[in-house]
Amino acid sequence: MSYENLIVEIENRIAVVTLNRPQALNALNKGLLDDLSAFFDEAKTNDDIRVVILTGAGEKSFVAGADIKEFASFNAEEGQQLAGKGQERVFNKVENFSKPVIAAVNGFALGGGLELAMAAHFRIASTNAKLGLPEVTLGLIPGYGGTQRLPKLIGKGRAMQAIMTADMFTAEKAEQIGLVNEVVEQVDLLNRAKEIAGKITRNSSIAIAQAINAINASDKENGFAIEIESFGNLFEEEDFKEGTTAFVEKRKPNFK
Ligand code: CO8
Numbered sequence: 001m002s003y004e005n006l007i008v009e010i011e012n013r014i015a016v017v018t019l020n021r022p023q024a025l026n027a028l029n030k031g032l033l034d035d036l037s038a039f040f041d042e043a044k045t046n047d048d049i050r051v052v053i054l055t056g057a058g059e060k061s062f063v064a065g066a067d068i069k070e071f072a073s074f075n076a077e078e079g080q081q082l083a084g085k086g087q088e089r090v091f092n093k094v095e096n097f098s099k100p101v102i103a104a105v106n107g108f109a110l111g112g113g114l115e116l117a118m119a120a121h122f123r124i125a126s127t128n129a130k131l132g133l134p135e136v137t138l139g140l141i142p143g144y145g146g147t148q149r150l151p152k153l154i155g156k157g158r159a160m161q162a163i164m165t166a167d168m169f170t171a172e173k174a175e176q177i178g179l180v181n182e183v184v185e186q187v188d189l190l191n192r193a194k195e196i197a198g199k200i201t202r203n204s205s206i207a208i209a210q211a212i213n214a215i216n217a218s219d220k221e222n223g224f225a226i227e228i229e230s231f232g233n234l235f236e237e238e239d240f241k242e243g244t245t246a247f248v249e250k251r252k253p254n255f256k
Contacts, residue, residue, distance in 0.1 A: 001042060003035040007057070013050040014197040015043060016190065018057050025064035026056040028086075028112045032067075037089040040097060050205055051197035052097070054120060055104040056113075059186060062105045062129070063113025068138065083143035086112075091145050094119040096216060098209040100200050104193040105129045106186060110168070115144035118153060121212065123179065124193055125171045126186035131179060132168035152219070154179050204239035204255045 001008045007018040017039060019026040026032075043049045056062040071082060094101050094116070103109075103120035109131045117123050117131070125131070133146045141147060142163065151159040154177045162169070171183045184192045200208065210230035217226040234240050239255050246253035 001039065001046075003039060005029075005032040005035045006039060008039065010048050012194075012198065013048060013201050014053060014194055015049045015051070016053045016055065016194070018055055019063055020057040022056075022058040022061075024067060024069075025061035025108060026058070026113070027064050027067040028116070029067035029070045033086055033090050037093065040090075040093050044098070050099055050201045052099060052101045053104050053190070053193045053197060054094075054101060054116070055106050055190065055193070059107065059128075061107040061113070062103070062109040063116055064108045065111030065113050065134070066144070079143070086144050091115060091119040095121075096212075097121075098212060099205070100197070100208060100212070102193050102197060104189050105131065105171075105180060106189055111135055111142065111146075112144045115142060115146045115149065118149040118179075119145060122181050124182050124184065124189065124196070125174060125180040126189045127171050127183055128186055129171040129174065129180070129183070130168040131171075131174050132166060133163050134166040134168070136163065137166045202252075202255075204237075204243060204253075206237050206239050207234055207243075210234055 005020055007020050009016045019032060021027060021029070021032060043052060071079065074082065101120045103117035103123040105117050105123055105125040107126070107128055107130070109117045109129060111134060114131050114133055133142045133150065135142050147163065150162065158177060169177070169179060171180065174180045175183045182192070210233065214223070214227040214230045217223040220226070242255060243253045
């Protein structure tokens with residue numbers, strides 16, 4: 001798995017994916033979005049990968065947004081196309097990915113960067129992280145799902161204020177309002193993300209995929225029905241037999 005703008009390292013069934021354009025604070029240009037889209041397509045069927053960790057190259061930034069220099073001259077049609085294609089090919093793909101995706105936010109997560117972190121299944125951050133949606137300072141609004149995902153994570157009023165003022169949240173504040181799950185020192189960030197990922201890899205991957213699907217359906221009218229259906233289907237799986245047998249036999253389950 002080699003990409004121009006990503007570094008992918010796979011160890012213990014955990015893929016650490018480093019967005020690698022440090023000269024532009026890892027801003028999302030077309031090349032980087034293409035690489036992310038291709039990575040998730042490949043990772044879907046790669047049995048060596050059970051959990052994905054997304055992080056940014058360097059100590060300063062996770063992702064400082066969409067590449068402003070790239071879209072500065074766009075017209076309405078080009079802007080809509082870029083946003084629509086990006087949402088479909090990357091952001092929604094991340095959110096609906098059947099394997100857990102953790103964002104390890106190691107610095108600025110702004111605009112498209114915070115939108116990418118919010119598309120991930122959950123976020124942890126380093127103490128120096130700054131998170132925000134500053135699009136209105138550019139005469140824009142968030143275009144990669146930020147107006148939809150931020151209110152769900154932190155509430156409508158807080159999202160309104162954050163988007164209108166373009167203020168950045170400190171890591172501490174982000175944790176307080178539920179935008180990130182926990183905050184650790186930058187030197188510990190990847191190890192902590194790997195520790196959480198490692199714990200996940202020991203559980204049933206089939207059950208986890210169904211859990212992601214059901215949790216993502218919580219916004220939908222038929223969310224409860226999707227949970228019931230997924231719950232029922234899992235009774236037919238080997239992992240269910242192994243998990244319950246291991247409990248009865250007082251041992252740890254060995255999921256395939
Ligand atoms: N795009 C392109 N280049 C960037 C970006 C970016 N988003 N952010 C930083 N860079 C570049 C800088 O231009 C600079 O390059 P150079 O050295 O060639 O001048 C380099 O990265 C380092 O940046 P700074 O010198 O600015 O570093 P500072 O430490 O002084 O500041 C900041 C760091 C505060 C993060 C600052 O760089 C900044 O404000 N960046 C822009 C943040 C921003 O506004 N992000 C939102 C972008 S809009 C967006 O994401 C919309 C998403 C939806 C799009 C839908 C499709 C159209």
